[in-house]
Amino acid sequence: MVLHRHPLVAGWLALGALLAAAYMPVVAGRQTLLALDAGVMPDGPYGYTGPRPAPAVFDPAASAIKYVPYMKPASESWRRGEVPFWNPYNGGGVPFWANGEAFACAPLRGPLYVSPTPAVWNAYYLGRLLLAGGLTFSLALALGLAWLPAVTAGAAYMLGGYVVLGLNLFHLDVDAVLPGLLLALEMLLRRRSHAAFALAGLASWVMCLGGSQQALVADLILAAAWVLVRGRGRGARLRAGWAVACGAAGALPHWLPFAELLSRAHHLHGEGSLRAGAAVLPLASLSCLPGPWAAVAGAPPFYYMGGAVGLLALAGGWLAWARPDRAAPAFRLLGVAAAAELAVIFVAPVAGLVGRLPLLGLVWWAKYAAPLFLGVALLAGYGAGRLAGRRLGMAGLLALAVCAELVALRPGPFPAPHDPLRPAPYIGWLQARLAREPGWRICGVGNVLMPNMAAAFRLPDVRLEDTLIDRDQYRILFDGLSAPKPPRLSMFITLDAMDARRLATLRGLGVRYLLSARDWRPPASVASALSRVYRDEIAIWRVSGAKSFAGFPERGRRWFRAGCLAGGILGPGLLLAGLLLL
DSSP, X not given: OHHHHOHHHHHHHHHHHHHHHHTHHHHTTXXXXXXXXXXXXXXXXXXXXXXXXXXXXXXXXXXXXXXXXXXXXXXXXXXXXXXXXXXXXXXXXXXXXXXXXXXXXXXXXXXXXXXXXXXXXXXXXXXXXXXXXXXXXXXXXXXXXXHHHHHHHHHHHXXXXXXXXXXXXXXXXXXXXXXXXXXXXXXHHHSOOHHHHHHHHHHHHHHHTSSOHHHHHHHHHHHHHHHHHHOOSHHHHHHHHHHHHHHHHXXXXXXXXXXXXXXXXXXXXSTTSTTSTXXXXXXXXXXXXXXXXXXXXXXXXXXXXXXXHHHHHHHHHHHHHHSOOTTHHHHHHHHHHHHHHHHHHHOHHHHHHHHTSTTGGGOOTTTOOHXXXXXXXXXXXXXXXXXXXXXXXXXXXXXXHHHHHHHHHOOOOOOOOOOTTOOOHHHHHHHHHHHHSTTOEEEXXXXXXXXXXXXXXXXXXXXXXXXXXXXXXXXHHHHHOOOOOTTSOTTXXXXXXXXXXXXXXXXXXXXXXXXXXXXXXXXXXXXXXXXEEEESSSEEEEETTOOOOOOOOOOSHHHHHHHXXXXXXXXXXXXXXXXXHO
């Protein structure tokens, strides 16, 4: 009954049930999607005694050492009625609002600003997966697919390797909304619609504030191609572009301070970097695309799409060109977009050409591949629909094959429930002393109390993550501190050794306390300047001769105010003008 009267609602409910089945251990509370990799102790969250399964996501450290700890001060600021603008607890101070990875203003993370508890984190991760699948399903329906093939497309994107292996990563705040933006643009290109115009502006606004500028660039390229190819006439294309501009204008309070920060920032995506637009993956990685079961020995890991999805997508792409129907033009475009991103990821000459282009050279295409995997998912739905025709049983079998394989491929198991921000006793010990001694800072030897985790406990730690850091701060810190070597944590400024030169730098940065493992012993050259004052889970050493250093003054507030003024005028102004001119 619901299917016939409300097919859209029925599709979202079906995808929700599929998602719950795939992640039943998490839904039932036996496992959690929160990572274990690095917490307040060197070996993980304090007090965790549960199982430690192999990582079930592409980058488990990212959420544990950046996103989860950053969310706590952001939430506390919003609940106090303050804008989370500046983070004084990492390095010499780091812009918070303009740093996309800090999520100071990401719309999809609203529930986390209210209550960043482990249960809400799990619900947020699963809700974002459902949003990605449901919007893809809705777009497939709008493009003319029948209900079951549209559900197939939604499931292929929602449970595909690109999304589930990166479910903890920040760029999914952008990629989950991409099918919604394409849906709103498709509706707006077909007819003058106030609702579609407003929805396209809303989707653009959410994506612009999503945090990942690289994912945004990749996704907006697909959106621009969609408007240019699907638009019928200059007026339709102008309406669509205007709607996207409304969202971008409303995000100016983020964009202007971000631009100021970027002009002074150190990042890892320059020319020649493994994270630059010209970087390619070895062709052996292609073997991972169908699924982990198809990867050749020694192939570098890459996202998977599923064997059934891949075959259906190939069939859909062939049928769209060889035997076109009314829906074929949209799926031809999706096929071209997917093939283009595959070429950028795996073909060196193509990647080299793209890597030399302004802006595109900063996008690490192998990581930000939503156009590829969304295109493949929709092509799989189209292929399923064309192969099944009017045979409902065949459509059901194809949908079942896709869903069953993707559920079976779903990585896991996940860790047992835990609170990654449960503080060890030494956290309280440090908080009490630093509260009585303003202007002093801390530092760790090795990965004791990861740098960004210190921000969650309001402990001023001179270490920090090097993406989007003020260049002056970067030079000062790296002048005396070294970065750890591979295999991991190479993006963090931290101490892997101690000598007189580094000690002098620490003193100049106001470091009063040095944190280390319990069995660490200072070298003879600096032993006289360190006295051990805490001996429990870790060792804490008092540094003599340090000079008080409160940190750098806040940067970017002028641009933030300008962004609020400009965004408050341009965003609503463009939206109102667009609605009146429709």
